[in-house]
Structure formats: C-alpha cells, structure tokens
Ligand SMILES: [Zn+2]
C-alpha cells in the first residue's frame with residue numbers, strides 16, 4: 001500500500017493505494033466529445049514509465065538520434081520532455097488538493113492538462129498533479145513524480161511478481177450498447193504493433209474467433225499474403241508452451257506491475273492486459289453470485305441474448321502508431337514502411 005504525500009510539506013495527497021498495471025488506454029483519445037469513465041480502479045495507482053506532459057518538442061527539432069535515446073524510433077508529431085514516472089490515480093482517491101485556476105486548460109467539457117500541473121497542495125501551494133477530465137479522455141489525476149513522495153521502493157517487477165489474480169472480472173470485448181469496447185480497441189491497437197514487429201513481415205495465422213476479429217483485417221492489409229509462416233497462440237500462467245519456433249505467443253501483462261509474462265525458450269511474444277488475455281483464453285468464465293430463486297430454465301434460455309457487435313472491430317490507430325514508434329524493430333525498412341503507410345492514411349477501413 002502507498003499513500004502519496006506532498007514533497008513540499010508532507011501532507012497526505014491520496015487514500016491508501018495498491019499498485020496496478022498502467023492500462024493500455026491511459027493516453028487514449030476516443031471519439032468526438034464523448035465523456036469517458038475514470039481510468040484507474042478506485043484504490044489503485046499505476047506508474048507511467050514514459051515521459052509525459054509539457055514541455056513538448058516537435059520531431060524536427062529533436063531529430064532521429066535524440067529521439068531514439070528517449071525510446072522513440074519513428075517520427076511522431078511531438079515528444080514529451082516532461083518527467084518519466086507520472087503516477088495515475090482515480091480522481092476520487094485524491095486528498096488535500098485545490099485547482100490552480102490559471103492552469104485549467106481544456107474546456108470543451110473539462111480539463112485536458114495541457115498547461116501542466118493544475119492541482120496544488122492545499123497546505124503549501126506546491127503544484128503536485130494534473131487532473132484530466134475533458135471529453136474524449138479517460139478521467140484521471142496524474143501525480144508529478146517530482147512533487148510527491150510515497151512510491152514503495154520494493155514494488156515487484158518481472159518474473160518475481162505473482163500471478164495470483166483472483167477477483168478482477170474480465171472486461172468483455174463488446175459493450176452492453178452493442179459496440180466494441182473502447183478498452184479493447186486500445187489494447188488491440190498496442191498489441192497489433194507488437195504482433196507486426198514479431199511477424200518479420202511474413203504472413204501469420206490466427207485462430208478463428210475473437211483473435212481473428214481483433215487482428216485479422218489489419219494483418220491481411222498490412223502483411224503480404226501467402227502461406228502463414230507462424231501461428232499466433234495464447235501462452236501464460238497455466239498454459240503450456242509448445243513448438244515455440246513456429247509460434248507467436250499472446251501473453252498477459254502482470255495485473256500489478258504490467259510486466260509481460262515470460263517463459264524460457266519463447267521469444268516472439270505479444271503482450272495483452274491481463275483481463276483481456278484471460279477473456280481470450282476463457283471467454284465463458286463468469287463471476288457466479290449466489291442467488292435464490294431466479295428465472296425458470298425456459299426463460300433463462302434466451303436471456304441474456306448473446307452479444308453481437310454492430311460493426312467490424314477497429315484497433316485504436318493512434319495507440320497502434322505510438323506503440324510501434326517505441327519498438328526498436330520499427331527501424332527495419334519493411335516495418336517502417338508499414339508505420340508510414342498507416343501514419344499517412346488516417347482513414348484506412350481497418351482502423
Ligand atoms: Zn504541500
């Protein structure tokens with residue numbers, strides 16, 4: 001558990017929080033004017049290892065070499081030169097802050113954080129965090145890593161993190177409205193970038209069903225056709241790994257640390273958020289609640305109706321591009337050509 005405190009005066013700025021993986025949709029811009037829900041589950045925090053927030057510098061100003069040092073390997077419009085390590089928490093878990101009125105940029109419908117930190121410690125006035133709640137953005141408060149203390153030094157990473165993940169229900173890929181889930185679009189956009197990078201530019205085979213729905217159309221459009229060189233299959237805790245030479249493994253990210261699952265002998269992996277990975281391997285897993293009574297069998301038969309989306313799935317193009325730009329393999333000409341093609345064509349029908 002962590003309680004974040006003001007680095008200026010020591011005042012508590014959060015409820016007690018436990019670590020969670022940074023959601024794939026943390027920096028998603030979605031739709032046109034929709035209000036999105038809160039990014040983080042109440043009682044949790046996540047750390048963004050990338051630099052974020054202002055100052056921003058244009059790609060032309062920064063140049064290939066300096067961008068590569070910052071972990072960006074293909075042209076992006078701007079790079080953040082803010083601090084790495086911003087801490088995301090739910091706005092309701094923040095304590096003892098006040099808005100800084102002159103930093104409240106945004107206002108289509110709320111704050112977008114483009115002026116930098118817009119929340120100050122109520123006790124000493126230090127700018128400590130950025131609240132974001134404008135439309136098309138997930139609602140979140142980002143603590144400035146230099147302005148707060150409290151991150152546990154012993155947070156487990158990688159193979160040492162435990163995979164005991166009971167309790168969190170899987171996010172279904174289709175919303176009750178009948179549309180594809182926005183979170184799945186984000187996660188699949190990021191996963192598609194990793195999948196292309198490990199394909200070596202050769203056709204891959206996908207199992208029928210949800211995986212083909214998620215990745216089939218963009219892979220058909222972006223990779224050459226022909227006999228598949230490799231097959232994509234899930235692997236992870238409790239799932240045996242077979243034939244690693246001819247396979248690409250969809251693996252879960254640890255729900256606490258975000259580190260991808262690893263096993264000896266497998267190199268080609270595509271990480272997915274844990275709850276989505278779990279849905280892919282066990283779509284019918286439901287949380288069973290003890291109830292009494294209920295509807296007769298004959299009525300339950302058709303209730304609820306199976307969810308059917310009303311259009312084809314589209315991965316999030318912006319998250320696909322921002323993820324691919326951060327994979328070193330994008331410097332290979334064949335992958336860079338795909339990056340440029342998607343970058344130059346914002347309205348391709350598979351995104
Ligand atoms: Zn303070």
Ligand SMILES: [Zn+2]
Pocket residue numbers: 033108109110134135
């Ligand atoms: Zn708006």
